[in-house]
Amino acid sequence: MRGIGQDLTVGERIAWYRRRRGMSQEVLAGIVGRTVDWLSKVENNRIDLDRLSVIRSVAGALDVSIGDLVGEPTLLDWNADSGTKTVSALRDALLNYRQLSPFIPGPVAEAPDVAQLRSEVTQVWDAYQASRYGYVVARLPQALAAGQAATQTYEGEDQEQSFALLALTYQAAAVLLTKLGEADLAWIAAERGFTAAQRSGDVVVMGSLFRSVTHTLLSTGRYREAKQLTTDAAAYMQPGLGEATPEYLSVYGTLFLAGSVAAARDEDRSAVRSFLNEADETARRLGHDANHLWTAFGPTNVAIHRVTTAMDLDDVQVAIDLGPRIDTTGLPVERQARHALETARALSAWNRTDEAMAVVLAAEQKAPEQIRHHAISRQLVQNWMRRGRGRPSYQLASLAQRVHVTA
Structure with a gap:
């Protein structure tokens, strides 16, 4: 964020940037x-401003990013899993110029065998999906180096x-960097992943990376x-x-879930219906909730996206x-927590604050880092802190401390 701290609401950030641009309320309101x-x-x-389509319009008028208004990127806390090198270490791995070409001389890490590499990626x-962000960010630089070494060492099918x-x-x-608001780094990772997917010749992996690129476009x-x-990605698949396998169907279906969110934020109701209907038909063909290639795809995830797009x-x-x-207990923790936040957002919009906070606190028990x-x-x-009268409750004050919000 440019010249502003973490402790302001979206509305307060709009006011700050508006004044910085020398714009009156009349001028900004007229533009949007x-x-x-x-x-x-x-x-x-x-008024709570949490619709990203509106935030995008205001951000465009102020010549800032959506992340500037919603308070991203966020600082990832250190913990036993992450150590004291988190996003900075991953940034170094992604911006290593030696990745540009195998012809640039330099040391190559020892390549693990393919089974070992698959195990690392699975972990x-x-x-x-267990929302262990610290663990993921700590392991990714090593996993990327191992994958690069393998592609340079092996030939043929390996x-x-x-x-x-x-x-x-x-x-x-x-996906992790998108969650943390590091949109530019996320784009680099998605683009590199898409290039690697093309080299693999695997249509399912290509479809999975199409979805990743879609999410990075959403984040910006x-x-x-x-x-x-x-x-375009659906036409490719x-x-x-x-003769689609369950894995193929899962990746294909999740393309439409990501697309439905894009359509909703573009305020295209027809496309939202079309994408969700296609996802629903694919989920019915799959027949049950599953997690092929970490998609968490199935009827429940389609229902979750009906809530997300509605908001x-x-x-x-x-x-x-x-x-x-919606019963999300059969899905990965990451999906459970994300749906909980959307439900809380809906309840809060109708001033059902106590219910909304209860939903967030329950989700925090399962996925504290997320x-x-x-x-x-x-x-x-x-x-909640700004709107409350008098001293906030102990529960709210404690939650505010944990999410790094001050009164």
Whole structure:
């Protein structure tokens, strides 16, 4: 973030950047097609501004990024898993110029055999889905180096498998960095992963990396491009649907889940319906919830995305009606926690603060690192702290401390 701390709400950040740009409320409100009264209420925390489509519009008018307004990137806490080298070590690994070409001279790490490499990638992804961010960020630099060494050492089928595993490692880096608000680094990881996926010749891995690129486009507010990429990626995979394996179906289906979020943030209701219907049909063909290639795809994840897209379209009633009824216990912890945050966001929008906080606290018990580092958690707590009358409750004050929000 440019010249501003972590302790402001989205509305307060808008006011800060507006003044920095020398803009009046009348001018900014006119640019984004809103009233001055609306903007005043946003800046004074009387309206929660959490729709990313609107935030993108305001960010564009102020010539800042969405991350600047929502308070990203976040500082990843040190813990026993992460040690004291977290995102900086991963940044060094991604920006190592020797990765640009195998013809640049330099030392090459000893290559693990393909089975060992697959085991390392599995451990990283399993930890991500368990919301162990510290563990993932600590293991990724080593896993990337191992994957690169394998692709340079082996030939034939072993090399193709190594490229596939390297692509999935880059994808793990991209999804984690997206969660932490490191959009530029996430894009580098997704792009490198896509290149490795192409070298693997594996259509399923290619589809998985298409999804990763879609998420990085989402994180930078490029919703229309993300929506189009969904259509293009689906067309790429469609010829293989006739004999699709469960893994193939899972990757294909998740393309539409990511696309539905892009469409919702682009305020394209028709595309949202189309993408969710395609995902639902694919989930029915799969027949059950599964986690092939760490997609967590199935009927429940489709239902989760109906809630997410409803919130992005400001259909709060739909989200409140559906969200609390979805049983996510069969899904990975990461999915459970993410849905909990969306449900809490819906409840909070209707001033059901106590219920919303209970949902967040329950999710924190399962996924403390995810809840404490997610922008939605911070925005919710900031709004609750600002809106409360008098001293906050012990529960809220303690939660605020854990998510690094001050009164």
